[in-house]
Amino acid sequence: MNISRVLLARSMVAIAIVATLALLPGQSASADQRQQIVEKTTNEAKALDPNFSGFSADRGKALFLSKQATGKPDTPSCTSCHSSSPLNVGETRAGKKIAPMALSKSPERYGDLEKVEKWFRRNCNSVLGRACTPVEQGDYLTFMFSQ
Amino acid sequence: MFKILRMILPAAALMVMFATAAKADERYKPVLDETVVKECGVCHMAFQPQMLPKKSWQKIMINLVDHFGEDASLNAKMTNSIEKYYVKNAANSGWRGGKFMRGLTDESAPLRITETPYWVREHNHEVPKSAWKNPKVKTKANCVACHRDASRGNYDDD
Secondary structure, three states, X not given: OHXXXXXXXXXXXXXXHHHHXXXXXXXXXXXXXXXXXXXXXXXXXXXXXXXXXXOOHHHHHHHHHOOOOOOOOOOOOOHHHHOOOOOOOEEOOOOOEEOOOOOOXXXXXXXXXXXXXXXXXXXXXXXXXXXXXHHHHHHHHHHHHHO | OHHHHHHHHHHHHHXXXXXXXXXXXXXXXXXXXXXXXXXXXXXXXXXXXXXXXXXXXXHHHOOHHHEOOEOOOOOHHHHHHHHHHHHHOOOOXXXXXXXXXXXXXXXXXXXXXXXXXXXXXXXXXXXXXXXXXXXXXXXXXXXXXXXXXXXXXXXXXX
């Protein structure tokens, strides 16, 4: 009885340690990546405009809500798929749910540079018919991080 | 009375058996390829390759930058690997064409599964027009709206 109790306690401790180890680097890694994405975007914005003075959540919000006429006709806005609020669940044109874009609602988002670049490449082309500028990307991210 | 029942019952049993057999063949090999499930499945169910001919999949994969009205482009490595999977398992990949080759040839390249004669026939029979207007269905590409196990290749539930 005693032995099994000790074993149980020990295995619980072991599980707790493993879980902590597994969780901690994962979380800080995606936070690190998020930081890196913002830094990279900031550097790109500065390279294009020496007077660049920082990203704006308000401009990001305006971009998110804007209706465009230069992209593909089925996707005139971010809101076409992501719903009118980043706090809400969206839906692809094929009917699949999309987790909210706000970082507070989807804490795992924006933690992978490659993924972020992939979706900016695709969706800016779909909605705007061109690549987004570094300022637009930074504004968008700032808005999503503020939500 | 009993005599009539004895005559009808076996016939009825046979009919039920045939009906079930006819219905129970809408099963397709589930898509297990990791890249396909992850990359295609993020926007829509990863459709089973047996539902379009090789040429269709090639035509789709070469133009991901305008994929049914959206940019779904991927890097070259992923694009090639997904195309390879779909061509390898396409409707006309076997020694005899699959069901979805009915009314099509190896040269056919419809871009939508919902445009194939087989799909049209199967759905025109059974699906009332009003069902397509249900907001939960949204589009004919949304198989899982009605076929709950579609992503596992099971379309027997109609």
